[in-house]
Amino acid sequence: MNDPRIAFIGAGNMAASLIGGLLAQGVATDAIRASDHGAEQRARIAAEHGIATFAANAEAIEGAELIVLAVKPQVIKAVCLDLAPHLKEGQLIVSVAAGITCASLENWLGPRAIVRCMPNTPALLRQGVSGLYANARVSAAQRQQAEQVLSAVGLALWLDEERLIDAVTAVSGSGPAYFFLLIEAMTAAGEKLGLPRDTAAQLTLHTALGAARMAVASDVDAAELRRRVTSPAGTTEAAINSFQAGGFETLVEQALNAAARRSAELAEQLGQ
Structure with missing residues (x-):
């Protein structure tokens, strides 16, 4: 992909790993942004990777083509409801929140192109493997974008049915x-x-x-x-x-x- 602007909502360990992997692949620092409510997390990820960080999610996603939801499953509903009014047509949502279905995300965000992912913890060492599922609104180009993000930390494998995410969770x-x-x-x-x-x-x-x-x-x-x-x-x-x-x-x-x-x-x- 030609360095679309990528916004990370949540700047924890998984987001940091994905950002580091993308930068190692040659994606420009000014193409990546991140938001996090924690000032310490923002400072850490900005210092480690040289990217712009924001306290407000709405600021982070301005102009982004791809938005990575990297927050805990327990708070993702609130994050999505807050984010929904600020989303633009054509933005791709990539969720790495465990256990959150595409239907739930669409319920909170509205009809969107969504890729749901199940990575595992070796992704922190860029030795992970992820199962990916795309809903019907995701274009071929957007699938490539999502795959590049997840393959930055290991192997990315596509699934034909969302229910198989449960099997991926069980295996990897x-x-x-x-x-x-x-x-x-x-x-x-x-x-x-x-x-x-x-x-x-x-x-x-x-x-x-x-x-x-x-x-x-x-x-x-x-x-x-x-x-x-x-x-x-x-x-x-x-x-x-x-x-x-x-x-x-x-x-x-x-x-x-x-x-x-x-x-x-x-x-x-x-x-x-």
């Missing part, structure tokens, strides 16, 4: 915590096997990192990679058999279903 939105839980458990188990805690932690962390990098770089799926490192009657097979005897795959499926259900419940509650 909440997903980092699942891996952290496994890292916790493996570290604790390694310590019980006699390793110093720091050694167990480092072994676990770097194994997780290496395995993820192998899986991303590989031309085969995770199941095949697992088979390749699982020798018959070996140590890995003993561990895998123990996982599966405990219902590992079923437990993972149940956990993700629980997350997806909760995502749908929160969307209903927050959208009222």
